[in-house]
Amino acid sequence: MATDLYEILGVKRGANDNEIKSAYRKLALKWHPDKHKGDQEAEKKFKEINVAYEILSDKKKRQQYDTFGSTSGPSGGFQRGGNGQAYGFDFGGFDFSGYSGGGGGGFADIFESFFGGATQGGGRRKKSAARRGSDIEARINIAFEEAIFGCEKELEITKPDLCQHCNGKGSEKNSQIVTCKTCGGAGEIRSVKNTILGQMTTARTCEQCNGEGKVPEKLCTVCSGTTRVRTKERIKVKIPAGVDNGTTIRLTAKGEGGIKGGQNGDLYITLDVGPSDKFIRSGNDIHSQLKIHVLQAILGDEVEIETLRGKQSIKIPPGTEDGKVFKISGQGVAKQGGGTGDHIIKIKIEIPKKLSKKQKELYEELATEVGLDIKKSGLFW
Numbered sequence: 001m002a003t004d005l006y007e008i009l010g011v012k013r014g015a016n017d018n019e020i021k022s023a024y025r026k027l028a029l030k031w032h033p034d035k036h037k038g039d040q041e042a043e044k045k046f047k048e049i050n051v052a053y054e055i056l057s058d059k060k061k062r063q064q065y066d067t068f069g070s071t072s073g074p075s076g077g078f079q080r081g082g083n084g085q086a087y088g089f090d091f092g093g094f095d096f097s098g099y100s101g102g103g104g105g106g107f108a109d110i111f112e113s114f115f116g117g118a119t120q121g122g123g124r125r126k127k128s129a130a131r132r133g134s135d136i137e138a139r140i141n142i143a144f145e146e147a148i149f150g151c152e153k154e155l156e157i158t159k160p161d162l163c164q165h166c167n168g169k170g171s172e173k174n175s176q177i178v179t180c181k182t183c184g185g186a187g188e189i190r191s192v193k194n195t196i197l198g199q200m201t202t203a204r205t206c207e208q209c210n211g212e213g214k215v216p217e218k219l220c221t222v223c224s225g226t227t228r229v230r231t232k233e234r235i236k237v238k239i240p241a242g243v244d245n246g247t248t249i250r251l252t253a254k255g256e257g258g259i260k261g262g263q264n265g266d267l268y269i270t271l272d273v274g275p276s277d278k279f280i281r282s283g284n285d286i287h288s289q290l291k292i293h294v295l296q297a298i299l300g301d302e303v304e305i306e307t308l309r310g311k312q313s314i315k316i317p318p319g320t321e322d323g324k325v326f327k328i329s330g331q332g333v334a335k336q337g338g339g340t341g342d343h344i345i346k347i348k349i350e351i352p353k354k355l356s357k358k359q360k361e362l363y364e365e366l367a368t369e370v371g372l373d374i375k376k377s378g379l380f381w
């Protein structure tokens with residue numbers, strides 16, 4: 001679904017008012033509900049077109065949209081929606097009744113007049129006040145071993161949070177509640193608009209009082225009545241053992257502060273796990289390579305290897321071939337549901353490249369002993 005308003009109207013970003021108007025006209029006629037009775041897709045499309053036009057035809061809203069990707073400005077709109085939607089507009093979950101929060105309830109009315117829910121005079125629309133704060137996403141880097149054994153990390157988050165000065169009320173202490181001057185207490189501002197589809201009465205929620213009809217006499221001096229301020233918070237995160245690259249941890253209620261008593265959003269932390277120079281991790285198993293001398297492979301040996309939890313000795317049986325795999329059970333990564341992965345060791349046999357005179361003689365003797373007639377000129381020594 002297109003979420004770019006310019007895309008919805010099929011115009012360029014720099015389109016002038018006439019171009020926008022003409023594009024809207026064409027599309028509104030094409031997708032008018034009278035021509036598509038019962039077609040929900042068309043209805044949705046028509047809604048989109050109207051919302052796009054409502055915003056792009058208004059100089060102030062268009063500028064805000066261009067700047068923040070939304071019409072409600074940085075404090076309200078430039079954030080993920082409470083339901084985790086991405087930045088900007090999302091028409092799939094577009095809440096037309098809440099649209100007035102952005103300063104233009106008008107469209108809801110235009111829409112209602114098309115779809116039978118014509119606006120009745122008098123009834124004051126009240127914006128539901130409490131809203132859940134948005135979720136926040138963050139990433140942190142942790143070391144290979146920290147992912148395996150767990151760790152504690154601290155990160156700093158800057159987010160809109162409840163204004164402590166007014167405790168989210170938006171007003172100064174002992175401030176009287178008075179009738180909103182902007183709307184005269186009605187909570188909405190009505191106007192008659194001439195549209196291509198006829199004359200329509202539109203009503204938008206009063207921005208001053210948010211549809212309440214009443215405002216505090218003295219706005220909070222810290223948050224200017226918005227009830228929220230940008231705050232920095234240092235957050236400790238306990239990272240459990242066994243997490244992997246890309247694991248996301250949710251910290252409930254550590255996201256943006258709720259609005260007017262709404263719940264806080266959540267904080268989602270995605271982990272970027274660094275590599276190890278000794279081990280490769282594959283799920284809950286750990287892989288490493290063990291280089292042994294050809295004579296160890298032939299004669300067998302007992303050697304020390306490094307595991308996640310320190311050194312451990314393993315037996316190399318005589319006659320071990322290159323690429324042979326040994327498994328040490330329980331030396332991998334702890335599994336979330338209990339149990340532990342394994343440590344898998346792959347043998348790499350190293351052939352000596354340089355031999356001393358004495359070594360050369362001994363190898364030649366051995367070659368004769370096993371019945372090999374070594375053609376010396378064919379060898380690289």
Ligand SMILES: [Zn+2]
Binds near residue numbers: 186211
């Ligand atoms: Zn008002």
Ligand SMILES: [Zn+2]
Binds near residue numbers: 163164
């Ligand atoms: Zn405040």
